[in-house]
Amino acid sequence: MKKIKYGMIGGGIGAFIGDAHRRAARLCNDFELVGGVFDVDYERSKEFALQEDIALGRCYESVDLLIEKELQLAEDQRMKVVTIVTPNTLHFPFAKKLLNSGFHVICEKPMTITVEEAVELESLVIEKQLTFALTHTYTGYPMVRQMRDLISEGHIGIVQRVDAQYYQGWVNNIIHSSENRIGKFWKLDSRQTGISGCLGDIGVHAFNLAEYVTGKQVKEVLSDLNTLKEEIELDVDGTVLLRFGDNLKGVIRASQVCAGEENNLSIGVYGSKGSLTWSQENPNFLTLKTLTEPIRIYKPAHTYNGDFAERSHTMKAGHPEGYYEALANIYVGVRKSIKGEEINAGEYPTVHDGVRGMKFIHAVVNSHKTGNSWISINQ
Template sequence: MKRLRYAMVGGGQGAFIGAVHRKALALDGQAELVAGALASTPERAHASGRELGLADDRNHADWQALLDDELKRPADERIDFVSIVTPNHLHYPVAKAFAEAGLHVVCDKPLVHTSEQAAELARIVERSGSVFGVTYNYGGYPMVREARALVQSGAIGDIRKVVVEYHQGWLATKLEDGGDNKQAAWRTDPARSGAAGALGDIGSHAENLVATVTGLETERLCADLGTFVPGRRLDDDASMLLRFRGGARGVLVVSQIAAGCENGLRLRVFGTTGTLDWRQEEPNTLLHAPLDGPPRLLTRGSPWLSESARLATRLPAGHPEGFIEAFANVYLGVIAHIRALQQGAAPDPMLADYPTLADGARGVRFIERALESAASVQKWTDF
């Protein structure tokens, strides 16, 4: 099968997430990097492209030059999609321009800064017909997809309560000072990160994980945001209560100042007839504790899992898969959708399984409502 061609905006020298995206895209051999505008200065952009083996005529100083060059090329030479892995403030202008040009887009999260920007992207994508994916990668884990399938099958009954937590400790000190850590610098800068800190960076992941697994729709929330490190301009800790349509309740807790924690994302879903418990740091297992029987530990790669979990699995049980594979599964969903459109066919929802623009827009609304609630004496805020 012919590999799709993609370009990358951002993700050059010293960037953590760009390398993860490229490794994920290389994993299944379905896409190849052919063009890029990989950094914020022409010198670093060109140096980054040379390191990755880009041809000189497709190694661009900025994303505008990249887009202009692609549109001048014959259709059979153009990229099939662009991957946007820049700091948050560039997501909207880059995604808008490429989608307006009719090109398919994959954008890192959080999608954009405002719901108005998200709505404009939705209008553009509806007109252009572009595929638009958002890399909430945790939904790509096989056992997260198994949890979703168990909820949908009624294995835990009606959901009563959801608890999601995401604890990191890497920002427990003012790491952004001194300029040595690019990730800390832009993620704590309101001009580049947006109005939210930990809430936007990892809280958006937690919200998406809940929505992906449970299908619940948030109705109201009550948020408490904090900034513990002196001099930091954005929140580094967030706690909130959630109320879902239908009566279920939820608790969401995220922090980037939890000293000693690494990437402690955990989801528990409590239903009328059972509970599900998944931890990102042990992603190959899922605990299912039924009301009327002993708990069972489900393992990735087992033959009795759901079709969606099996499709997201590459290795036999007992051979660990993780973070990059989850990213790769998101990209496989986008690629399946693009291939279906290229063949004039409807996408198979089991294969074209990825977070969409609508998921990204909901994540932006979640951030806005949490900020509104945190600043309000009313506290409970409609979603």
């Protein structure tokens, strides 16, 4: 099968998330990186292209030039999809230009800075009938997909409570540094990040995961955020209460100042007959507890899993499925969509998930600013 040619904006020398995307694309073996705009510094961009054995003629100085030159190529030679891995404020303008020019898009989250921008992209994707994937990578883990299926099949009964947390500790090194690094770090700068720090960066992943596995939408939020220091503009810690409706409630706890924590994302869904829990740092284990049976552990690459989970594992039983493999599953979903293959709901996060995420972030910030009041996500 001929590989899909793709480009990348951002993600050059030293960029973790750009490297993760490239590894994922290689793992799924459906894509070929042929060019891009890898850095705002053109010399560094060219240096990266040489490292990756990418032709310098397709290492562009700007996104506008990338679009112009790629559209001059024969259709079977040009990029079909472009991955955006830049600071947040650049997601919307680049995605809009690419979609208007007929390119499919894979974009890091959050999708945009404002709800209005997100809704505009949603309308554009529908109008152009293009594929838009938002990399909420954790939905690509086999056991997250198994969790989604078990809940939808009623294995834990009526869902009554959702608990999601995402704890990291690395921001301590920024905000407590003797070198006064706060003003130099882009994720704490609203001009580059948007209106939220921690909740917009990792809390939105927990929100997306909660809606993904339960199949239910959050209606209202009540939040309490913390900047820790007066000179810090954006939240670095927060707690959000959730109302889904139908007497279903939950909580999201997100922090980037939990010293010693690395990437502690976990979710528990509690129903009338049982519960399911999963943790990103131990992603091969999905735990089912019920009122009447012994604890059951699900793992990837076993025939007791559903079809969706079984199609999503890349390793044989006993070999851990990790972040790269999960992101590769998102790329597989993008390939299916671009090629018009049969696709299941939940194969990759869409532009609609991006709109949900932006509405969540803005509702969370508004709730905090209005004295910790309940705010509708759809306002």
